Amino acid sequence: MAEKMSWLTNLITDFKKYASLKIVVVFIMVFNFSCKENTKILEDKHLQLEAIIKSDSLPTEANIEIETKKEVAPLASLIDTTFIRLADYSDGFAYDLRYATDNNFLKEKVYDCAECYTRVKTAKALITANEEFKKVGMKIKFYDCYRPNSVQYKMWKIVPNPQYVANPVKGSIHNKGGAVDITLVTLDGEELDMGTDFDYFGKRAYHDNLDLPQEILDNRKLLKETMEKYGFWSTRTEWWHYNLNGATNDPIANFNWSCD
Incomplete structure (x- = not known):
């Protein structure tokens, strides 16, 4: 057993x-x-x-309007959703378009050349806001304007993190022509101290970070309050980023400007 x-x-x-x-x-x-x-x-x-x-065949609005004629039409005669080259309608801005260089957080150039396009309604608000800044000896300086959706995909490939780059499938308001990244400079071109450089991703760049020298807080307040007065709203974590009210409802665009 x-x-x-x-x-x-x-x-x-x-x-x-x-x-x-x-x-x-x-x-x-x-x-x-x-x-x-x-x-x-x-x-x-x-x-x-x-x-x-x-490819330039990303989903985008049909019959997109882009003002590229040699003889620039008056701004008031254009449909608000038309895209325009901002420099054609005002010489009162300054530019440092970082994504046309490798001086950005991506460490890569993603634009073939530097241009600042926006929709007409965004341009109107920017020009009006800039006139007010000029009264106190300042003007807007651009780091980024309209961004083709294909470039958003390039950025996502380099940094696929929604904390820093908007998912290109959903798109950024930059892809809609309704967002700008800006700072203020004097009329002679000297940048105001905003506490950090453009695209600094940390608490020092937050609007609600009040643990900063008073000069920096005053400079940010001037930028924020004036932009809000003319129809823009800010992103809490980025002192440089402003969106036009209502722009989130606009379709994503993917036209690329000429570098000729």
Whole structure:
């Protein structure tokens, strides 16, 4: 009887070992299959992203209006959703368009050349706000304006983090021609101290960070209150970023300006 029990015990032990081994083998097979599938998905998404970046056929509004005539039409005669080159309608701004250089948080140039386009309604508000800044010896300086959606995909490829770059599928208000990244300079071009450089991602750049020298707080207040007066709203974590009221409802655009 004892021998039979010993034989039965050994059989059960062997079965458990076999079953455990079988489970391990099945797990490894499933894991390898999953890895291969995930790798394939990632490769497919990478190829799709490459195709999107190289293409100008991203989903965008139909019959987009872009004012590019040699003889510039009066601003008042244009539809508010038309895109214009801001410098054609005012010489009172300053520019340091960082994404046309590698002097940005991406450390890469993503624009072929530096231009500042916005929709007409955004331009009207900017020009009016700038006239008020001029009364106190200041003017707006631009770091970024309208951004093609294809460029948003480029940025996402470099830094795929929604904390720093808007997901290009949903788009940024920059892609809609209703957002600008700005600072203030004197009429002679000297930048006001805003506490950080453009695209500094940290608490020192927050609007609600009051633990800063009074001069910096005053400079930010001047920029913020004046921009809000003319229809813009700010982003809490970025002192330089302003969106035009209602611009979130505009469609994403993807036209690229000429560098001729």
